[in-house]
Amino acid sequence: MSLGFKISGRIGKPVAEVFDAVVNPTKLSGYFTTIGGASAPLVAGTTVTWWKAVPVEVDEVIADKRIVMRWDGSGPDVRPPYKTRIEMNFEPLDDGGTFVTIVETGWYEDEAGRKSSYGNCEGWSHMLACMKAYLEYGINLREGFYPSEMRGELPTSERK
Template sequence: MPFEFRVNGRIDRPVAQVFDAVVNPDQLSRYFVTLGGISGPLVAGATVKWWGEVPVQVEAVEQNERIVFRWGATVAKGEEPYQTSVEMRFQSLDDGATMVTIAEKGWRENEQGQKGSYINCEGWSQMLACMKAWLEYGINLRQGYYLSELSGKPALEPQA
């Protein structure tokens, strides 16, 4: 059975503002990619770096509707690197809010692939909560959340 997941959350802001909070590095670095920042905006065909070192290969950007990118999966020592695919969808709701859905797939069907999918599912769920807090209330939930932020090193996995 392939490892994949889908998470979603309602953000009480118009779709254009929510979409911009993902593609715009000035916004995304305020609530999600806070340590190390982002090297540029998400535009189709670009490769940007998140957290100053993680390459994100942007495949598609459909204004206010969809973003698709590929990035490296966490691999076990000695395992050949590979990428997973992330798709973000933005749906304008009747009340003026936006439903954001994030799906990720493509992990290898092994123990490390399963572990990586669980870690990323947790991370994307947290990203949605952080985006909601930032856009609706101006609060950065990630500030001081990870021990790595105190040490100055990016958190690519939860710290023990």
């Protein structure tokens, strides 16, 4: 058995715009990967870098529907290292908005796995809130949110 979580929320923009805000590195860097950005668009079969330090392996991209990725789930002290799986689903709503669901699974069921999963749950929840503010109101909620970012460092929840 492994640890995981699921978060979700509504964004008041069409699914194509919300999906693009995740796969497009310029847009993603405007609200989430603000320190160091995203190195390239999310394309199945590629590895991109977020925050100049975190490799993200892109397994599947179905336009306007789903993105599946993997990244390091273990810290530097965990051997052997392992990956967690992130699945993002985008559901168009009758009102023209989009319901986004993010599921991350695969942590070892131990203290280090629990700690990492909690941190990533916080990070993805913040990402979804920041994306909503960015797309709906043009606001970057992340700017100055983490003291570490004010120093140009990654937030603790996103250090791998």
